[in-house]
Amino acid sequence: QKEVEQNSGPLSVPEGAIASLNCTYSDRGSQSFFWYRQYSGKSPELIMFIYSNGDKEDGRFTAQLNKASQYVSLLIRDSQPSDSATYLCAVNMGGQNFVFGPGTRLSVLP
Amino acid sequence: DTAVSQTPKYLVTQMGNDKSIKCEQNLGHDTMYWYKQDSKKFLKIMFSYNNKELIINETVPNRFSPKSPDKAHLNLHINSLELGDSAVYFCASSPPRWRDSTDTQYFGPGTRLTVL
Numbered sequence: 001q002k003e004v005e006q007n008s009g010p011l012s013v014p015e016g017a018i019a020s021l022n023c024t025y026s027d028r029g030s031q032s033f034f035w036y037r038q039y040s041g042k043s044p045e046l047i048m049f050i051y052s053n054g055d056k057e058d059g060r061f062t063a064q065l066n067k068a069s070q071y072v073s074l075l076i077r078d079s080q081p082s083d084s085a086t087y088l089c090a091v092n093m094g095g096q097n098f099v100f101g102p103g104t105r106l107s108v109l110p
Numbered sequence: 111d112t113a114v115s116q117t118p119k120y121l122v123t124q125m126g127n128d129k130s131i132k133c134e135q136n137l138g139h140d141t142m143y144w145y146k147q148d149s150k151k152f153l154k155i156m157f158s159y160n161n162k163e164l165i166i167n168e169t170v171p172n173r174f175s176p177k178s179p180d181k182a183h184l185n186l187h188i189n190s191l192e193l194g195d196s197a198v199y200f201c202a203s204s205p206p207r208w209r210d211s212t213d214t215q216y217f218g219p220g221t222r223l224t225v226l
Contacts, residue, residue: 032213043200043217044153086151092213096141096204097166100153 002027002093006101014109019076021104023089026070033065034090035074037083038103044088048074079108113137114218116201122224123191131186131221133201140206141165142184143215144176147198159184191225198222 003026013019021035032051036044050056050063050072062075072091076083089101114135123129135142143166144156158166162178173189188195201218 034214038151043220045217046214049214088153095165096143096158096160096213098143098155098213098215100145100155102150102152 002097002099004089004091004099004101006087006089006104008102009105010107011104012107012109013079015079015081017079017108019079019083019106019108021074021076021087021089021106023072023074023101024070025072025089025091025093025099027091027093027099028067028070030091030093032092033063033072034092034098035061035063035072036088036090036100038086038088040085047087076106079106081108081110084108114201114203114216116199116218116221118221119219120222120224122226124226125191125193127191128187128189129191129223130188131199131201131223133184133186133218135182135201135203135216135218137203137205137216139203139216140181141204142178142181143202143204144184144186145200145202145217147200147220149197153200157184157186188223191223193225196223196225 034049035047038044048063050065056063060077064073086103088103141160143158147153157176159178198220202215204215
């Protein structure tokens with residue numbers, strides 16, 4: 001069974017703090033990794049994708065990938081109340097077979 | 111507007127009925143998907159089509175039948191609806207690898223299906 005796991009949360013952080021979201025995956029051969037944000041009642045929207053080990057930064061967001069540990073994370077710096085949403089980790093496990101984690105609900109407190 | 115669109119947005123129906131959800135994308139993408147998101151918000155892939163050909167068919171009851179008349183459309187037909195089919199169904203598409211190697215998926219707004 002190919003799986004993606006995340007802490008369901010809720011993860012609460014104060015405004016301006018760093019939010020750290022974690023994800024592990026089961027298929028060692030997976031090549032591409034994604035973070036999507038989903039507001040309540042809305043569709044998922046892409047935040048970041050990462051393919052190579054290491055860090056990838058885009059504005060306030062940093063994705064980190066460690067293929068040896070089968071671990072991918074998302075850091076959100078200077079968290080804002082508008083970042084409050086569910087964050088979905090997704091892994092392409094080959095052949096366009098995208099497996100999503102259950103999502104982590106983030107709450108940024110003003 | 112360029113987008114992935116779905117109709118209807120809401121669908122309320124009785125058990126045992128047959129219903130369809132339509133999806134269209136005008137992004138020029140080759141691959142389209144159907145996902146089911148249940149009440150626990152778990153997003154699970156159901157089908158994937160590439161250039162009108164089925165490439166992924168996860169363990170889904172055969173009451174669910176996707177149809178792709180052309181690569182811009184992927185419709186989902188559900189026979190003999192059951193209570194457990196109640197969920198939000200998302201259509202998504204992604205561009206061909208030669209154009210964008212990122213595998214990014216673009217999601218439609220979702221169809222909330224309620225089976226009574």
